Amino acid sequence: MSLDTIFALASGTGRAAVSMLRLSGPGSGPILERLAGARPAPRMASLRRLRDPATAELLDEALVIWFPAPRSYTGEDAAELHLHGGRAVLEGVTAALLACGARPAEPGEFTRRAFLNGRMDLTEAEGIADLIAAETAAQRRQALRQAGGALAERYAGWSARLTRLLAHQEAAIEFAEDGLPNTLEEEVRQAGATLAAEIRAHLDDGGRGERLREGLWAAIVGAPNAGKSSLLNALAGREAAIVSARAGTTRDVVEVRLELAGVPVWLADTAGLRDTPDEIEAEGVRRARRRAEEADLVIAVFAADQPPDEATLALLGPGVLAVANKTDLAAAPAEIGGLEPIGLSVRSGAGMEALRRALETAAAERAGLSEEARLTRPRHRAALGEAVNWLEEAARAPLPELAAEALRAALRALGRLTGRVGVEEVLDVVFGDFCIGK
Ligand SMILES: Nc1nc2c(ncn2[C@@H]2O[C@H](COP(=O)(O)OP(=O)(O)OP(=O)(O)O)[C@@H](O)[C@H]2O)c(=O)[nH]1
Numbered sequence: 468m469s470l471d472t473i474f475a476l477a478s479g480t481g482r483a484a485v486s487m488l489r490l491s492g493p494g495s496g497p498i499l500e501r502l503a504g505a506r507p508a509p510r511m512a513s514l515r516r517l518r519d520p521a522t523a524e525l526l527d528e529a530l531v532i533w534f535p536a537p538r539s540y541t542g543e544d545a546a547e548l549h550l551h552g553g554r555a556v557l558e559g560v561t562a563a564l565l566a567c568g569a570r571p572a573e574p575g576e577f578t579r580r581a582f583l584n585g586r587m588d589l590t591e592a593e594g595i596a597d598l599i600a601a602e603t604a605a606q607r608r609q610a611l612r613q614a615g616g617a618l619a620e621r622y623a624g625w626s627a628r629l630t631r632l633l634a635h636q637e638a639a640i641e642f643a644e645d646g647l648p649n650t651l652e653e654e655v656r657q658a659g660a661t662l663a664a665e666i667r668a669h670l671d672d673g674g675r676g677e678r679l680r681e682g683l684w685a686a687i688v689g690a691p692n693a694g695k696s697s698l699l700n701a702l703a704g705r706e707a708a709i710v711s712a713r714a715g716t717t718r719d720v721v722e723v724r725l726e727l728a729g730v731p732v733w734l735a736d737t738a739g740l741r742d743t744p745d746e747i748e749a750e751g752v753r754r755a756r757r758r759a760e761e762a763d764l765v766i767a768v769f770a771a772d773q774p775p776d777e778a779t780l781a782l783l784g785p786g787v788l789a790v791a792n793k794t795d796l797a798a799a800p801a802e803i804g805g806l807e808p809i810g811l812s813v814r815s816g817a818g819m820e821a822l823r824r825a826l827e828t829a830a831a832e833r834a835g836l837s838e839e840a841r842l843t844r845p846r847h848r849a850a851l852g853e854a855v856n857w858l859e860e861a862a863r864a865p866l867p868e869l870a871a872e873a874l875r876a877a878l879r880a881l882g883r884l885t886g887r888v889g890v891e892e893v894l895d896v897v898f899g900d901f902c903i904g905k
């Protein structure tokens with residue numbers, strides 16, 4: 468338990484009907500008594516007059532909620548003050564809180580205290596941060612699931628299994644010293660391989676959880692004048708990029724943000740691919756190629772009234788969407804570079820719906836939500852990768868002591884992921900499970 472009592476405005480800043488100040492720490496109860504006269508009944512909204520403790524001046528009439536520990540967000544004594552949203556009210560109450568010895572909270576400090584008090588693990592805390600940042604329904608669902616403990620549960624389950632493996636491995640060492648035959652080591656090896664395979668399967672998710680959290684990168688590429696900028700504007704619903712009949716109009720990458728199937732997408736319009744003596748345009752072409760390489764999703768645009776150009780053909784491959792634009796001028800070919808293009812006329816709007824559906828399907832495939840709880844951050848990937856490497860190392864270890872050491876390292880990697888590195892747990896299992904008695 469920390470000793471400071473902290474407070475912060477939990478609602479947004481600026482003029483509002485109501486502002487919510489949140490308070491946490493051992494001083495919360497006494498401060499409520501000084502400001503509101505008494506602590507209201509726990510977890511019930513109570514209308515109270517708040518007064519400056521020094522001057523008894525009325526500061527506001529507010530809804531006050533008292534959350535005695537441990538049943539609060541932070542696990543500490545805590546309170547909420549739902550004030551009238553004016554600036555002077557907020558300033559008056561803030562001054563009173565400071566005078567009572569509370570201090571302004573650091574960013575994330577409430578959640579940090581909740582974590583330190585065992586109210587949540589690190590992945591749940593991250594889920595709350597993601598929930599606050601969520602901009603689409605799919606992001607919200609993913610964040611809610613993580614904040615609700617979907618990853619925490621899974622990782623805690625793996626940690627528990629690993630802890631047991633380590634305890635058994637250590638017992639095997641003990642038995643060997645005593646000259647007793649045992650099959651424990653082989654069992655540990657097999658259970659370790661099963662666990663490693665499960666973690667590998669979880670890692671092998673195509674980065675979908677991370678993409679949903681961060682957004683998908685999509686790039687429109689194609690020959691000059693194919694209609695790339697026209698398509699970007701049509702998808703964005705605004706004139707974000709300059710369109711003209713002159714080939715080589717777009718040079719800089721022009722980016723818009725879309726939402727496709729609940730996935731946030733950064734869609735980039737790029738310079739038309741061609742060899743050019745113009746060094747500025749050539750730089751645009753280099754950037755276009757880089758965008759295409761880095762993109763999660765490439766939309767290759769061809770003009771239906773022109774033969775497909777080599778530069779764009781070279782970018783086709785699995786996962787690339789081919790589009791034949793300007794079908795008002797010529798019919799879309801049945802096949803371009805082995806792909807069946809989506810026929811489109813940005814001018815008439817024909818094919819726009821089909822293209823949007825194809826984009827939504829592609830976005831859902833690459834970043835869509837599923838029933839499975841997915842890892843959402845590079846930090847998760849790194850820790851799990853490390854854990855699985857150590858597990859595999861343990862399986863190969865020539866000596867039981869080395870296997871135990873590798874299992875311990877795997878457990879530490881998982882511990883860093885959830886924020887719970889537990890040595891005592893291993894001891895508990897060793898002595899609880901085996902009664903070795905020495
Ligand atoms: N007929 C017809 N013209 C189109 C269509 N889409 C775009 N255009 C025209 O094609 C020309 C080029 O369009 P842009 O959108 O600037 O093409 P771009 O691929 O971005 O061209 P660069 O930036 O120069 O590479 C413009 O005159 C557009 O009006 C279409 O579906 N049908």
Ligand SMILES: [K+]
Nearest residue numbers: 692711713716
């Ligand atoms: K153009």
Ligand SMILES: [Mg+2]
Nearest residue numbers: 695696716717
């Ligand atoms: Mg353009």
